[in-house]
Amino acid sequence: MLDRRALLAAPLALAACERFAEAQTPARDVPGLKTLVPFPIGTCIRSDRPDDPQWVSLATKHVSQLTPEWEMKMEYILANGLDRPQFDRPDAFVAFAARHAMRLHGHALIWYSQGEEAFAHLDRARFAAAFDAYIATVAGRYRGKVVSWDVVNEPVTDAGDSLRDCHWSRALGQDGYIIRAFEQARAADPDAVLFLNDYNLENTPRKGATFLKLVERLMKAGAPIGGIGSQSHLDIEIPAGQIRTFMRDAASLGLPIHISELDASLRSDRRVDLRSRDQRLAEQTGRVGELAEAFMALPARQRFAFTVWGLRDTDSWLRQGERDDGQDQPLPFDAAGRPNPMFDAMAGVFTART
Ligand code: G3I
Numbered sequence: 001m002l003d004r005r006a007l008l009a010a011p012l013a014l015a016a017c018e019r020f021a022e023a024q025t026p027a028r029d030v031p032g033l034k035t036l037v038p039f040p041i042g043t044c045i046r047s048d049r050p051d052d053p054q055w056v057s058l059a060t061k062h063v064s065q066l067t068p069e070w071e072m073k074m075e076y077i078l079a080n081g082l083d084r085p086q087f088d089r090p091d092a093f094v095a096f097a098a099r100h101a102m103r104l105h106g107h108a109l110i111w112y113s114q115g116e117e118a119f120a121h122l123d124r125a126r127f128a129a130a131f132d133a134y135i136a137t138v139a140g141r142y143r144g145k146v147v148s149w150d151v152v153n154e155p156v157t158d159a160g161d162s163l164r165d166c167h168w169s170r171a172l173g174q175d176g177y178i179i180r181a182f183e184q185a186r187a188a189d190p191d192a193v194l195f196l197n198d199y200n201l202e203n204t205p206r207k208g209a210t211f212l213k214l215v216e217r218l219m220k221a222g223a224p225i226g227g228i229g230s231q232s233h234l235d236i237e238i239p240a241g242q243i244r245t246f247m248r249d250a251a252s253l254g255l256p257i258h259i260s261e262l263d264a265s266l267r268s269d270r271r272v273d274l275r276s277r278d279q280r281l282a283e284q285t286g287r288v289g290e291l292a293e294a295f296m297a298l299p300a301r302q303r304f305a306f307t308v309w310g311l312r313d314t315d316s317w318l319r320q321g322e323r324d325d326g327q328d329q330p331l332p333f334d335a336a337g338r339p340n341p342m343f344d345a346m347a348g349v350f351t352a353r354t
Contacts, residue, residue, distance in 0.1 A: 027338045033062040036350035038300065040103055042307030044069035044261070047089045050096050054337050058311045062332075065103040065147075065305050067260070068093050069317075072107055074114040077138065082118045082130060087141060094145045105258070105305070106146040108153035108197065109135050110181045112166035119167060127171045132184050139188035148193035148304070150229055150260070151185045152178050155214065156198055160207025163214065175214075179223045186224040193304065197229030197260055201250075202243040202291070212249055219253070227304055228253065231261035232291060236283040237268060243287060247294035256304035259295055263309045263330040264288050264342060265318050284329075285345035292349035308332055313340070 034041040042065035049055045059066075070076060071089040078085060097104040110131075122130055139149060155178060157164050168177035178196070185194050196215055201208035218225055228250050234243075250257055264287060266280040267273070275283070295306055310316040314335040318328055332343035339347075 027336070030339050030343065030347065033332075033343075033347060033350065034064045036347060037296075037306070039303040040065035040305040042067055042103075042105065042260075042305045043311050044307070044309050045093055045096070047071055047092060050092075055311065055315070058333060058337050060100055062311070063102065065105055065307065066093065066097050067105045067107045067307055069107075069309075072138075073111065074118065074134075078115065078118045078134075082134075085134075085137065090142070094142065098145075103147045103305075104142075104145060105260075105307070106139070106142055106149035106192070107260075108150035109138060109185060110151065110168060110177065111153040112155070112164045112168065116167040119171075124171060128180075131168070131172065131177070131180065135181060135184035136188045139185045139192070143189040144191070146189075146192060148195060148227065148258070149185055149189070150197040151181050151194045153197045154199065155196065156207055156211050158200070158204075158207070160200070160204045160210050162210070175217065175221065178214075178218060179221055182218070182223040182225060193226040193256060194224055195227040195229040195258055195260070196225055197231060197258075199231035199233050199261070200235075201230045202232060202246045203235040203238055205242065205246065208246045208249070212253065215253055215255070225255065227256040227258055229258045229260040231309075232259050232263075233261060233309070234264040234284075234287050234291065235269075236264050236266070236280065236287045238287065240286060240290065243290045244294045247291070247298070251298055251302055254302070256302050257295070257298060258304040259291065259306045261307060261309040262288070262291070263316055263318060265328055265330045267318075267325065267328055281329075281341050285341050288342050289345040289349050292346050296349060312337055 041063045043059060043063045045066045046069045068090060080086060094104060119127055119130060155163050163174045172180055182194055198211050201211050215225060215228060264284045266284060295303060308331060310331045312333045312335055313319055313329050313331050316330050318330050329340050332340055332346060334340055
């Protein structure tokens with residue numbers, strides 16, 4: 001009769017064995033992802049990454065575009081207040097990208113989840129002026145240095161049935177703040193491709209549909225939207241075909257599409273997850289492969305870039321702090337920089353479809 005302790009210990013022991021076996025796996029030589037396709041492969045960068053030789057080696061081999069993960073957002077630039085913006089770290093990303101002949105994608109000018117404190121003390125008129133001035137200053141500073149911007153990030157609610165109510169919408173109107181942000185960004189940088197960026201567009205069809213209706217409405221209103229950013233933090237348990245359907249609908253707007261923050265967690269939101277590791281990896285490679293195929297099927301002019309939100313599993317926001325279960329493999333490479341099944345899923349599609 002197996003006692004309870006043994007039953008509980010078994011998965012932990014199995015995970016330890018898997019990790020030991022993985023540690024013995026020699027690194028295999030694989031082609032650079034960016035060499036497989038005619039469009040940029042991207043990843044995110046933080047200020048400590050250039051000091052990590054393994055990360056620099058992976059990045060220079062596999063990617064040709066970078067997105068600042070958090071230090072080009074208000075949380076960093078306005079950390080000392082609205083009147084004392086800091087640009088040292090974003091400036092360093094510009095230099096790193098130039099040194100390595102990579103494009104830089106600006107992320108993000110206006111986000112519902114940041115800036116409320118910095119703008120809180122302003123009356124309506126000064127709020128609007130400060131909103132315009134922030135975008136003019138930041139987008140103006142990086143004119144000619146970034147190829148594109150996430151001008152507004154995550155405007156649609158999680159339920160997917162409406163636009164978020166936030167400090168920007170309360171001061172400037174729900175479509176109003178978005179149109180204003182795009183107009184200010186266009187004035188500051190006439191050449192940058194200007195994106196509206198959001199998540200769960202494939203995972204939650206209702207949210208994807210609301211997002212695309214918003215893009216259509218903004219385009220009709222004359223907002224200078226130049227691209228659609230689908231973050232693609234994939235829920236690998238969604239039905240096959242759902243990703244393909246969203247990408248088909250998104251493509252019908254005719255705009256360039258940026259897969260802007262791809263990761264594919266093996267973890268489930270459900271309290272009890274009975275899937276084996278192999279079942280989860282099969283779901284992950286299935287959905288990542290479907291996304292890559294849908295992107296490859298776009299007309300060349302609509303394939304802006306394909307960005308993974310980190311290179312090694314332990315680089316991922318999903319492996320930081322209390323989120324970290326020590327085992328998730330949401331990215332193309334493991335902690336040692338060795339290709340994961342997710343890498344093979346991407347490379348397999350990129351190689352087959354080129
Ligand atoms: O590095 C500092 C550390 O020195 C300091 O002690 C600590 C506590 O203040 O903060 C650390 O910086 C954190 C940074 O991540 C690096 O870990 C920031 O506080 C934290 O806000 C930042 O979180 C980022 C988050 O966006 C908010 O900006 C995540 O890295 C980043 O992966 C996440 O990315 C977002 C996209 O921008 C939008 N789509 C969703 C995606 C995931 O949430």
